[in-house]
Amino acid sequence: MxxxxxxxxxxxxxxxxxxxxxxxxxxxxxxxxxxxxxxxxxxxxxxxxxxxxxxxxxxxxxxxxxxxxxxxxxxxxxxxxxxxxxxxxxxxxxxxxxxxxxxxxxxxxxxxxxxxxxxxxxxxxxxxxxxxxxxxxxxxxxxxxxxxxxxxxxxxxxxxxxxxxxxxxxxxxxxxxxxxxxxxxxxxxxxxxxxxxxxxxxxxxxxxxxxxxxxxxxxxxxxxxxxxxxxxxxxxxxxxxxxxxxxxxxxxxxxxxxxxxxxxxxxxxxxxxxxxxxxxxxxxxxxxxxxxxxxxxxxxxxxxxxxxQEQPSITAPPVPVPVPRPLRGEIEFRAVTVEYPAGRALDGIDLRIPAGATVAIVGHTGSGKSTLVHLIPRLIDPAGGAVLIDGVDIRRYCPEELRRQIGFVPQETILFSATLAQNIAFGVDDCPP
CATH class of the missing domain: 1.20.1560.10 (ABC transporter type 1, transmembrane domain)
Known part of the structure; x- marks a missing residue:
């Protein structure tokens, strides 16, 4: 104190x-x-x-x-x-x-x-x-x-x-x-x-x-x-x-x-x-x-x-790479592995999504669809492999700057104690109140 x-x-x-x-x-x-x-x-x-x-x-x-x-x-x-x-x-x-x-x-x-x-x-x-x-x-x-x-x-x-x-x-x-x-x-x-x-x-x-x-x-x-x-x-x-x-x-x-x-x-x-x-x-x-x-x-x-005393496991690197504005949007997963305490969710995933493409990930419950998507805005980090956007490992970017370039719709609907318009505009800094 x-x-x-x-x-x-x-x-x-x-x-x-x-x-x-x-x-x-x-x-x-x-x-x-x-x-x-x-x-x-x-x-x-x-x-x-x-x-x-x-x-x-x-x-x-x-x-x-x-x-x-x-x-x-x-x-x-x-x-x-x-x-x-x-x-x-x-x-x-x-x-x-x-x-x-x-x-x-x-x-x-x-x-x-x-x-x-x-x-x-x-x-x-x-x-x-x-x-x-x-x-x-x-x-x-x-x-x-x-x-x-x-x-x-x-x-x-x-x-x-x-x-x-x-x-x-x-x-x-x-x-x-x-x-x-x-x-x-x-x-x-x-x-x-x-x-x-x-x-x-x-x-x-x-x-x-x-x-x-x-x-x-x-x-x-x-x-x-x-x-x-x-x-x-x-x-x-x-x-x-x-x-x-x-x-x-x-x-x-x-x-x-x-x-x-x-x-x-x-x-x-x-x-x-x-x-x-x-x-x-x-x-x-x-x-x-x-x-x-x-x-x-x-x-x-x-x-x-x-x-x-808790420290975040996802942080910006000492010298982050500037995030281009805007990103082209090419996404690549290279031998990505994600592990949870209950077990391995993804194992050696290799996937390349061209810029501008529309891709749907389909699978049964618990197959790792949400985990795969959470890797892109770096909400979680892989235990092995790398996720690249426009050829750059996203761990070299500042997480906050990267997320500003990504639109994200969560799986669960969350409404904050605000107006409907404010909920829709959530995350837009220059949006009028």
């Missing part, structure tokens, strides 16, 4: 600067509160002092609110920009991949990664990143102030911290594994829906509605079951985290009360400690939420990265 965030480095820096100012202001407020309590205890009740103290606290809180607002607007805005860029890059990459990739990858799986997984990545880049920095800075500032006031009481209050780290690490790993499984099941459901909608006529022709409903219900039950397992995991994680936080507060009340009674701590300092501990409650809880988001985001990012 580094290159994507680097594009918005100024906005990221501004957002985290606002975050830093907000955290500093939040850490200052308890200092005023503690000193005010000590001042009233020493000099008696003073209404003017209370009013000035209240005004200072309200003023700091208001300024903190302003910086908090801009922190969220900027950082969450950057996460939306990163999602936008990543979605465009993913779609651009998908358009470059060849038929081999789509032959072994289900459409529903691709759709799940382009929607659900992208959303999880955005939550990791936005809220998770923002709150991880916020909780970290808040923790450092508050602990530093607490250590300066009374380091013994601070160490006692933070004694459960190692247990919190262990719990977070263990549950974070389990959440990551569970969420990966959920995303895979979501891909299965998306694929099932896409296949049934695309093949609805076939399903009805073979009276398979009930069978497909049963298959979909089975997938849906597995998806719900995995989500319930994740909910149980999160349901155990957060209460356990809150219990450890409660233990921290109990230790503070016990140890701080003893030091207060012994005269080692003033009442104002004791109030400050309690206030700071209440401030630390949110970072501790938010840290658990952040771990959840990060584990989900990393699982989804891995699934997206797997697609981005």
């Amino acid at each position: 580094g290159p994507y965030l680097w594009r918005y480095r100024r906005a990221v820096a501004l957002g985290f600067a606002a975050l830093l100012v907000k955290d500093i202001l939040a850490a200052i407020v308890p200092v005023f509160l503690g000193r005010g309590v000590d001042a009233m205890q020493a000099g008696g009740f003073n209404l003017n002092a209370v009013l000035w103290l209240a005004a200072a606290i309200v003023g700091f809180a208001a300024v903190k609110g302003v910086f908090q607002y801009w922190m969220r607007v900027i950082v969450i805005g950057v996460s939306r920009d990163v999602e936008f860029d990543l979605r465009n890059d993913l779609y651009r990459h998908l358009t470059r991949l060849d038929a081999g990739f789509y032959g072994r990858t289900r459409t529903g799986d691709v759709m799940a990664r382009a929607t659900n997984d992208l959303g999880a990545v955005r939550m990791m880049v936005g809220p998770a990143l923002m709150y991880s920095f916020e909780t970290g800075i808040t923790f450092l500032l508050v602990v530093a102030i607490m250590l300066r006031i009374d380091w013994k009481l601070t160490l006692a209050a933070l004694a459960p911290a190692p247990l919190i780290s262990i719990v977070v690490s263990r549950f974070g790993h389990l959440i990551h594994i569970r969420f990966e499984q959920i995303q895979k099941l979501f891909s299965d459901i998306s694929s099932r829906v896409q296949e049934n909608i695309a093949g609805v006529r076939v399903v009805r022709a073979f009276v398979q509605e009930e069978a497909e409903l049963r298959n979909f219900e089975r997938l849906n039950q597995l998806y719900v079951a995995e989500n319930i397992r994740l909910a149980k995991l999160s349901g155990a994680f957060l209460p356990l985290l809150q219990a450890l936080i409660g233990l921290t507060m109990l230790i503070l009340l016990w140890a701080g009360g003893l030091r207060l009674l012994g005269g080692d701590l003033t009442l104002g300092q004791f109030v400050m400690f309690n206030t700071y501990l209440m401030i630390l409650v949110w970072p501790m809880i938010a840290f658990g939420w952040v771990v959840n988001l990060v584990q989900r985001g990393t699982a989804s990012l891995g699934r997206i990265h797997a697609i981005l």
